[in-house]
Amino acid sequence: MQVIQLTHPYKENQIPKEDIVLALGFFDGIHKGHQKVITTAAKIAKASNYKLAVMSFDHHPSVVFGNAKVEDIQYISPMERKIELLENLGVDYFYVVQFDKDFASLKPQEFVDQYIVALHTQVVVAGFDYTYGPHEIANMELLQTYSQNRFEIVTIPEQRNRHGKISSTAIRQALESGQMHSANKLLGYTYQFSGEVVHGHGRGGRLLGYPTANLKVDKEVLLPARGVYICQAKIDGVWYPAMSSIGFNPTFVPEEQVTIEVNILGFDQDIYGQVIETKWYFYLRPELKFDSVDALIKQLDQDKMATEEYFSKKG
Numbered sequence: 001m002q003v004i005q006l007t008h009p010y011k012e013n014q015i016p017k018e019d020i021v022l023a024l025g026f027f028d029g030i031h032k033g034h035q036k037v038i039t040t041a042a043k044i045a046k047a048s049n050y051k052l053a054v055m056s057f058d059h060h061p062s063v064v065f066g067n068a069k070v071e072d073i074q075y076i077s078p079m080e081r082k083i084e085l086l087e088n089l090g091v092d093y094f095y096v097v098q099f100d101k102d103f104a105s106l107k108p109q110e111f112v113d114q115y116i117v118a119l120h121t122q123v124v125v126a127g128f129d130y131t132y133g134p135h136e137i138a139n140m141e142l143l144q145t146y147s148q149n150r151f152e153i154v155t156i157p158e159q160r161n162r163h164g165k166i167s168s169t170a171i172r173q174a175l176e177s178g179q180m181h182s183a184n185k186l187l188g189y190t191y192q193f194s195g196e197v198v199h200g201h202g203r204g205g206r207l208l209g210y211p212t213a214n215l216k217v218d219k220e221v222l223l224p225a226r227g228v229y230i231c232q233a234k235i236d237g238v239w240y241p242a243m244s245s246i247g248f249n250p251t252f253v254p255e256e257q258v259t260i261e262v263n264i265l266g267f268d269q270d271i272y273g274q275v276i277e278t279k280w281y282f283y284l285r286p287e288l289k290f291d292s293v294d295a296l297i298k299q300l301d302q303d304k305m306a307t308e309e310y311f312s313k314k315g
Contacts, residue, residue: 001087003094005058005117008103015119016093020053021045022116026168027056029076030085032188033127033159033166036091040156041125050122051092055115056082057099064104074222076171081193095119108138112146123152126239161185178225178283190279193221195260208293210300212245212261213271215278223258228284230307233264234277241265243300244278245305247287263300265307282310293294 004014023041027034036053045052058079062068077085079096086094097103097115106114106265111132116124124143132138147153159166166186174183175191184190195215213233217223226247233242244262262278284303290296 001083001094003083003096005096005098007098008100008106009114012118016051017120018123019120020051020093021123021125022119022121023052023054024124024130025054025056026060026130027054027077027082027086028060028168029171029187030082030089030302031076031166031168031186033156033220034160035089035188036159037125037127037156038086038091040154041123042090044125044154045092048122052090053093053095053119053121054086054091055095055097055119057097059099061099061104064099064101071219073220075126076168076175076187076219076222077190078218078220084211097198107145108133108142112143116147117150121151123154124136125154125156125307127156128158139314151210172222175195175222175224178227178229180224180229180280180284183224184281190278190281191224192277193217194275194277196275197273199272200259200261208297208300209261210297210304211268212263214277215260215276217260224280225261225283226258226287228287228303229280230310231262232279232281233262233267234279235264235267235269235271235274239279239306240267241311242278243284243303244280245287254275263304265304 001018006014021041021044024040025034025037042052044050059070060068060073063070063073063127083094126140128140130140140153143153163182164170171183171186174180174186195217197213198216200212200214223246228243228245231242231244232239242262242264244260246258246260249259284306286293290299
């Protein structure tokens with residue numbers, strides 16, 4: 001997949017010459033609803049011998065239209081993860097548009113002319129609620145008018161499960177409340193992020209008998225709720241069962257910032273400085289302050305048993 005960064009106004013030579021089917025959306029999480037948009041575009045592209053392209057933005061539009069700061073926004077799928085997910089879906093070109101004030105000031109017709117037609121788009125595929133400006137003048141219903149019959153339009157209806165609309169908002173809410181099963185159902189895959197293994201206090205192995213890999217994670221990664229989880233950790237291409245905690249270590253001297261500690265079952269190697277991937281399956285319990293180290297160890301023993309049982313059933 002070729003990733004093409006566009007800053008308005010972009011240069012014509014940045015755009016490949018092939019005809020494309022273009023999937024439009026911000027696509028945070030690449031959840032089941034987003035997957036419906038992209039796989040529909042992929043089927044059309046294959047049938048018509050066009051290239052499959054996706055267009056998104058370098059950061060959330062609220063940075064320009066709201067009071068949000070770039071460094072304060074957290075994503076279900078930060079850019080590196082988004083690229084990985086799109087590659088897995090067979091996308092040929094991923095256009096990443098810098099969402100700044102110049103781009104945001106484009107009128108709907110200008111957006112269509114410069115960011116759809118000029119990209120050699122033959123078919124646009126987007127969700128029913130996609131907008132390219134103020135909703136009242138830049139919605140999917142009006143796209144046909146702006147297209148001037150230069151490309152076809154496929155609108156994907158609202159995607160729902162038994163709990164309601166499949167959306168990034170619903171997934172965000174599930175993650176922030178530790179409802180990993182719900183979040184993963186909506187995503188269509190297991191929530192995943194990576195982090196660099198850094199030195200911690202060393203209590204896990206020395207004091208508790210449960211050594212942990214302490215992860216330094218980018219600020220833009222949306223972390224699940226504080227608590228203890230059943231996870232997996234990928235090291236040198238192998239996925240290991242793990243139990244992980246997100247929190248402030250209240251039993252000892254509380255941390256000032258949230259820490260992520262991963263106890264990798266059946267693994268005992270030096271991995272400091274490595275970047276490892278983690279998958280988050282199940283919320284075991286909230287973060288607790290224990291009266292003694294022995295009480296904490298007893299709870300960790302129970303957490304380990306629960307983790308081993310989970311993976312034995314999972315197969």
